[in-house]
Structures are given as C-alpha cells and as structure tokens.
Amino acid sequence: MIKKKREPHSIMIHGEKGLGKKTLARWIAAALLCERQTGEPCGVCRTCRMIADGAHPDVMVARANSNGNYIVDDSIRPIVAEAPVAPNEARMKVYIIPDLDLSVNTVIQVQNILLKVIEEPPEHTAIILTARSKEIFLPTIISRVLSLGMTSVTEAESMACLQEKYPATAPALISEAVSAGRGNIGRCVEYLEHSQFFDSVKLARGLCDAMCGGNEYDVLKTLFAADGKKTLLREGLSLFQEILRDSAAFRLGGESEKSVSCAKEGAKTLSRSLSSDQAVRLYDIVSDYIGRIDANCNISLTINSLAGQIYSVTGK
Ligand SMILES: [Zn+2]
Known part of the structure; x- marks a missing residue:
C-alpha cells in the first residue's frame, strides 16, 4: 500500500x-x-x-x-x-x-x-x-x-517470535507463556516479564484447579490471593471466564481446537465435572461480580460472596 x-x-x-x-x-x-x-x-x-x-x-x-x-x-x-x-x-x-x-x-x-x-x-x-x-x-x-x-497469530508463530525476542529464556518457559497468552504476543510478553498478567493467569488457573478439585475452601483461598488488588482480581476473573467458555465448548463439542483461554488443559478437566449449563451460569455470575468490582464494592466482601455463589452452582 x-x-x-x-x-x-x-x-x-x-x-x-x-x-x-x-x-x-x-x-x-x-x-x-x-x-x-x-x-x-x-x-x-x-x-x-x-x-x-x-x-x-x-x-x-x-x-x-x-x-x-x-x-x-x-x-x-x-x-x-x-x-x-x-x-x-x-x-x-x-x-x-x-x-x-x-x-x-x-x-x-x-x-x-x-x-x-x-x-x-x-x-x-x-x-x-x-x-x-x-x-x-x-x-x-x-x-x-x-x-x-489485527488478529492473533498461531502458537508456532508466537513461539518463533518470542524465541527471537528472548534468546536466553528456556524453551519450556516460552512454551508456558505461549499457552498463557495464546495468539496474543503482548500477553505472552507480559507473562514472561512477570507483570500483573502473570499473576492474573495464576489466579485464573488456580480457580480452575480449585474447582476441578471440588473444594470450596480452595476456591476461597485462591480468590483471597487477590484481596485488596482490584485490578488483579478483575483481570484474573475475566481470564477465568475464558476458561469457563472453553469448558462449556469442550463439554458441548468434545475436542475443541479453538480454545481461547490461558488454561486449555484445565478447561478440559473442568468440563468433565461441570455441565455446559453450569459453566454458562458461572460465566454470568462472574460477569456480575466484575461489575461489582468496577463499581468499587469492598473487595473482601465481594470475594466471600463470589466464592459462595460459585459453590451454590457447583456444590452438591
Ligand atoms: Zn529508514
């Protein structure tokens, strides 16, 4: 042009x-x-x-x-x-x-x-x-x-780009960043540089693991890692929503190559214990709580209440 x-x-x-x-x-x-x-x-x-x-x-x-x-x-x-x-x-x-x-x-x-x-x-x-x-x-x-x-790039393209940018970084760590940031190079870089995105991914993956384990206390404990950290909680929850979206897709369509979240494997595991209907309900609940965070609700109270809501959907 x-x-x-x-x-x-x-x-x-x-x-x-x-x-x-x-x-x-x-x-x-x-x-x-x-x-x-x-x-x-x-x-x-x-x-x-x-x-x-x-x-x-x-x-x-x-x-x-x-x-x-x-x-x-x-x-x-x-x-x-x-x-x-x-x-x-x-x-x-x-x-x-x-x-x-x-x-x-x-x-x-x-x-x-x-x-x-x-x-x-x-x-x-x-x-x-x-x-x-x-x-x-x-x-x-x-x-x-x-x-x-602008569209995202493939995992192979992300890999190649990051290896060039971080020649001294271990390939395993780069591969970890690629799976966290998917086709979004900016996110992969944030992950490698251990900026807030790294902690947000940890929070979202932690929530997914806690739910796979089926322990309400673990969900609460994971969320409390973001107590007092509004931006971290907000970003972690939106990443967790992507995991829920993947989980519902796995449940509905079986093997999905179009994973969007930072925890493809976690979403797959979660889909075994979470119906797509539950995943959708949780997605909406999390949206509601993100709104509360944006409206400056008290973070500790929000976390407690959210953990209760998550349990009410998944608890037997
Ligand atoms: Zn020039």
Whole structure:
C-alpha cells in the first residue's frame, strides 16, 4: 500500500489488547517517513532510528490523562490546529492517537474534532487511530479511514517470535507463556516479564484447579490471593471466564481446537465435572461480580460472596 504510493492519510487500527496496535502504528509512521522510501522502514536510517526511540519531532503520539481520557483542548485540538503546518524535518508528519476506546468520556468528541483533518487531510499529514474495537468509531470516520484489523497469530508463530525476542529464556518457559497468552504476543510478553498478567493467569488457573478439585475452601483461598488488588482480581476473573467458555465448548463439542483461554488443559478437566449449563451460569455470575468490582464494592466482601455463589452452582 505504501509501496504503491497510495498513501492513506487516515488509518484506524483495531484489535484486542496486546496484539501490537501501537507497534504497527509506529511501523507505519516509519514506513511513511523512512529516508529510503522503499515502502517499509529500513530500520537503520536516522529517521527510522529516531522513530524507534520515540524521539522523532514529526511523529507525535497523543497523550490521555491517567484515566485514559483525552482532554480535547490539551491533546486533540492542537493536532487540528497544527496539521496544516509543514513537518519539522521529514517529508510528512504523523499523529498517533492510541487507545481511543479507553477515552470513555470523550470518545465521540475526539472523533468529531478530528473529522475536519480526516475529511481534508493536508498533503504532509497522516493520522493513525488505535482502539480495541471498531465499534467505537463513528460511521463518518469509518467511511474515510483505512481500517486495519489485527488478529492473533498461531502458537508456532508466537513461539518463533518470542524465541527471537528472548534468546536466553528456556524453551519450556516460552512454551508456558505461549499457552498463557495464546495468539496474543503482548500477553505472552507480559507473562514472561512477570507483570500483573502473570499473576492474573495464576489466579485464573488456580480457580480452575480449585474447582476441578471440588473444594470450596480452595476456591476461597485462591480468590483471597487477590484481596485488596482490584485490578488483579478483575483481570484474573475475566481470564477465568475464558476458561469457563472453553469448558462449556469442550463439554458441548468434545475436542475443541479453538480454545481461547490461558488454561486449555484445565478447561478440559473442568468440563468433565461441570455441565455446559453450569459453566454458562458461572460465566454470568462472574460477569456480575466484575461489575461489582468496577463499581468499587469492598473487595473482601465481594470475594466471600463470589466464592459462595460459585459453590451454590457447583456444590452438591
Ligand atoms: Zn529508514
């Protein structure tokens, strides 16, 4: 696309967290600005290196506040005002506006303000928007941008990519990360770097094991590992929901190659003792409790109550 010189001025990249939307946005910026102009970044020219370091004056990444919201007067209106101004040194300038879906308060306002630049982009300006879902974009924006959907990669591709990125890491550990993050490289990396995702996976797998063991106390004990840690509990529970979804799929369809969770084997074991109806009920219960966590309910009370609810579905 860039090779053929049909340069898109407005691009939207959508796909779930961790698939590399921001990395792709920077890659496109480098492809547009690279001094060699081959259609992809050469990776060695001064421009490419500066972009990789996040230091190029013609590649601007908009910043949201700590809640993910864009304050339009600070970060979006200036883009519209500066768009017609010539680039500092490159042939074009690129504005990247990441994670638009997280800007819950201003997601529509941001698009309405940007519409002017997206409708009539100056020759030397490109805008790249990223979001987890395409749903959040206004039809007027969708009809004017090039839309790039990111999909997950296969386990073999994840394996190859991680081995290259972490040559010193034991293959067994990489394989563990691949099964935790599935086709989502960002998640695999978080797992290897022992960030919160690692603990969330541990929580979700622990819940699955505790349920397979059929011990109510183990369920409670596992949940209490996240006491006082709202984000961990929330993420662990959503991963656990994926295990429940897999479990129901195994129960209904037998062998499922389309596993979505971080614990394929665990889900298989769970499906032997959990009917698909129970799995669906548990899924809904967990959704309800995630809502309570978001509404800032007391974490300890929430955990106690959730453990009781889980038992009421599975207990004999
Ligand atoms: Zn280059």
